[in-house]
Amino acid sequence: MLQSRVTSGKIAEIEVRIADDRKGKGVFAKQRFRKNDVIFREKPIVCAQFLWNEYYKYSACDHCMKSLETAEEMARRLSAISSLVLPYPQCCEVKKDEHVSCPACQTQYCSTKCKEDAEKLYHRVLCMGQHPADPEHPIAKLQDIWRNMHFPPETASIMLIAKMIAKIKQAPDKSEAVAAFSQFRRATVNEEADITHKLLGEEFQGDIDMLLPFLNEALKEETVSHWFTSEGIRSLFALIGTNGQGVGTSSLSVYVHNCDALDLNTDDRQRLDLFIDQLYVDIEKESGSFLNCEGSALYSLQSCCNHSCVPNAEVTFPDNDAAVSVMALQDIQExxxxxxxxxxxxxIGRSRHSRQKILRENYLFNCNCMKCQSQCDDADVTSDEDEEEMEEDSN
Incomplete structure (x- = not known):
């Protein structure tokens, strides 16, 4: 049974074992779970905010990705209305007085605990020693090259790889640290080319080698010397592509959720709902759909959960940070x-053909779940959304 950094729930209630030859490992219930039960909670082995997301002032804790802006600050930035005042400020949960930063590089954290954990695990390697960072620092160059070769929306982050390497460099037992990343599903050589192609786009396929000199200069680690080659870095992007979980946090969404729970009279409720509706209209006009502090993470247990187009569980982030909860969508039997x-x-609502296309391109497998089997005789045509996208691309 796979051990994990489970933060609540009992690990004895689930186990990881081989599902079948096609899917490999899977997570299985060792007891009955009711609908809406939290099956397990887990902190990531490593997580990182997307560089473009950070560049556009989405402020998040470098360790847990908790949003650092107050709801009002976030709303003002996203809507570009500097005079905006949110009603019911008590609904914002951000505690600015608890925020701390690295005294050298000013990397921000939501708490002293996160700062201490980061320093212990990886930040001593990644600290660039001054603020603003020297643009000639190898890590700064690495970030700049990545931003210029992988525009939004990002699907991976070079800093996730940097943190993986930094954790190994700082680990008291490097073999144990390497083993933490060796557990993830590996793609074949041909599959790695496919997933790297998907992550970076065809026009950037050859540019990935540009990262290598700066990755070597900044973070070279003999324990994983094979990572610092052209094939090795592609393998890391394939690992992230096939195992990574997107993370999104927002102090504004927490504020709105808390506003929904307020006990208000009818008139006050109507005024508040109209205010929030208009706020999201203004945000959509200014910032589009990019509302959250976004990044990616690797989890021990969550990465072992197989896909289904009719899932019996879902991934949630109840604490507005990178700690993931897997919750039952229906009763689950032992x-x-x-x-x-x-x-x-x-x-997930698209045609079978469309779903299979997305899963092949992103996760390198063909789904054989109950829903896909029931639709196996459907015509191999894409959903209307995909057809519209194809028409737009051809124009």
């Missing part, structure tokens, strides 16, 4: 496999 959806809310 020995039943716990499956989540790798697809977004919109994508």
């Amino acid at each position: 020995n039943e496999e716990i499956c989540i959806s790798y697809l977004g809310e919109c994508d």
Whole structure:
């Protein structure tokens, strides 16, 4: 049974074992779970904010990705309305007085605990020693090259790889640290080319080698010397592509959720709802759909959960940080496999052909879940959304 950094729930209630030859490992229930039960909670082995997200002033804790702006600050930035005042400020949970930063590079954290954990695990290696960072520092160059070769929306982060390496460099037992990353599903050589192509785009396929000199200069670690080659870095991007989980945090969404829970009279409720509706209209006009502090993370247990187009569980982030909860969407019986959806809310409603296309390009497998089997005789045509995108691309 796989051990993990489970923060609540009992690890004895689930186990990781081989699901079948096709899927490999899976997570199985060792007891019955009711709908809405939290099956397990887990902190990431490593997580990192997307560089473009950070560049555009989405302020997040460098260790746990908790949003550092107050709800009002975030709303003002996203809407570009500097005079905006949010009602019911008590609904904002951000505690600015608890925020701390690295005294050298000014990397920000939501708490002293996060700062201490980061320093212990990886930040001593990644600290660039001054603020603003010297643009000639190898890590600063690494970030600049990545931003210029992988524009938004990002699908991976070079800093996730940097933190993986830094954790190994700082680890008292480097073999144990390497083992933490060796557990993840590996793609074949051909599959790695496919997933790297998807992550970086065809026009950037050759540019990945530009990262290597700066990665070597900044973070060279003999324990994982094979990572510092062209094939090695592609393998790391493939690992992230096939195992990574997107993370999004927002102090504004927490504020709105808390506003929804307020006990208000009818008139006050109507005024508040109209205010929030208009706020999101203003935000959509200014910032589009990019509302959250966004990044990616690797988890021991969550990464073992297989996909289904009719999942019996879902991934949530109840604490507005990178700690993940897997929650039952329906009653789950003992020995039943716990499956989540790798697809977004919109994508899971698309045609079988469209779903399979997305899963092949991003996760390198063909889905054989109950829903896909029931639709196997459907015509191999994409959903209307995909057809519209194809028409736009051809124009």
